[in-house]
Amino acid sequence: SQTIHQWPATLVQPVGSPLSLECTVEGTSNPNLYWYRQAAGRGLQLLFYSVGIGQISSEVPQNLSASRPQDRQFILSSKKLLLSDSGFYLCAWKPRDTTGTEAFFGQGTRLTVV
Amino acid sequence: KNQVEQSPQSLIILEGKNCTLQCNYTVSPFSNLRWYKQDTGRGPVSLTIMTFSENTKSNGRYTATLDADTKQSSLHITASQLSDSASYICVVTGNTGGSYIPTFGRGTSLIVHP
Numbered sequence: 001s002q003t004i005h006q007w008p009a010t011l012v013q014p015v016g017s018p019l020s021l022e023c024t025v026e027g028t029s030n031p032n033l034y035w036y037r038q039a040a041g042r043g044l045q046l047l048f049y050s051v052g053i054g055q056i057s058s059e060v061p062q063n064l065s066a067s068r069p070q071d072r073q074f075i076l077s078s079k080k081l082l083l084s085d086s087g088f089y090l091c092a093w094k095p096r097d098t099t100g101t102e103a104f105f106g107q108g109t110r111l112t113v114v
Numbered sequence: 115k116n117q118v119e120q121s122p123q124s125l126i127i128l129e130g131k132n133c134t135l136q137c138n139y140t141v142s143p144f145s146n147l148r149w150y151k152q153d154t155g156r157g158p159v160s161l162t163i164m165t166f167s168e169n170t171k172s173n174g175r176y177t178a179t180l181d182a183d184t185k186q187s188s189l190h191i192t193a194s195q196l197s198d199s200a201s202y203i204c205v206v207t208g209n210t211g212g213s214y215i216p217t218f219g220r221g222t223s224l225i226v227h228p
Contacts, residue, residue, distance in 0.1 A: 036218075043203070043218050043219055043220030043221055044158075044203065044218040044221075045218075046215070046216070046218070049215070088155070090157055090158075092157075103160075103205075103216065105157030105158050105159070106157050107156060107157050108155065108156065108157050110155065
């Protein structure tokens with residue numbers, strides 16, 4: 001069966017520090033991978049999606065970047081965190097570009113920038 | 115611009131009562147619509163999915179409806195339980211040039227009181 005792992009679960013970082021959130025998927029190959037952010041009281045905002053190794057699409061301009069060094073690994077990074085980067089970050093995967101299939105979410109990372 | 119609007123923003127009901135959540139969307143071309151349940155601090159979990167030709171889909175006490183002509187969907191919860199307290203997110207996926215990108219609503223926060 002497929003599983004998705006996301007870590008860490010919670011993170012408190014000072015403003016200006018770097019960030020690295022990691023997401024890995026097991027039990028499938030060639031997945032579409034997504035990074036979402038959910039700010040307090042707001043909906044899920046798509047940040048990045050990837051359809052293959054090294055292929056990253058950004059949905060909104062921001063202080064963050066994403067990388068996909070391996071087929072089932074998706075990393076969200078920042079060189080210098082801002083207060084506005086605080087939020088709940090979710091990684092998700094779904095089978096490659098197929099309609100009607102469910103996106104499976106990780107448990108999320110609660111990031112607080114202080 | 116693809117948008118998904120959900121109402122109400124929040125809802126408080128007594129245990130055992132029924133409720134209906136609404137979702138209006140402008141995503142085009144339409145591929146599918148899915149309702150997710152997200153417990154606080156956790157990743158969303160899929161409840162139902164509907165494609166263009168489906169009007170109703172049930173999953174236990176959850177019943178979703180879809181009117182593709184008016185671009186509206188509803189999620190009806192019957193005989194609510196305390197465990198139904200969560201955020202319910204409407205997600206509409208469009209098909210743009212072969213890429214299936216979901217658009218998330220902001221969610222309806224449901225609180226069930228004993």
